[in-house]
Amino acid sequence: MTEKKQATRAKTLDPFWKCLECGTTIQAATPPEICPSCNQRCAFKDVSCYTPDCGGPGHIDPQL
Numbered sequence: 001m002t003e004k005k006q007a008t009r010a011k012t013l014d015p016f017w018k019c020l021e022c023g024t025t026i027q028a029a030t031p032p033e034i035c036p037s038c039n040q041r042c043a044f045k046d047v048s049c050y051t052p053d054c055g056g057p058g059h060i061d062p063q064l
């Protein structure tokens, strides 16, 4: 007897990262080491929305 287990992959939305140098935003699980816009190591800030005010997960918080 084999029990078929279906792997249910939860839909996780990656956070948004904003480059503090050029302001470009990237959606990824982790901030990129090299900014694709600046082509150098930039500081990235998590600007993803965590409240329903700005649309909830999957959106960028406009106040950040």
Ligand SMILES: [Zn+2]
Binding pocket: 019, 020, 021, 022, 023, 024, 035, 036, 037, 038, 039, 042
């Ligand atoms: Zn940049």
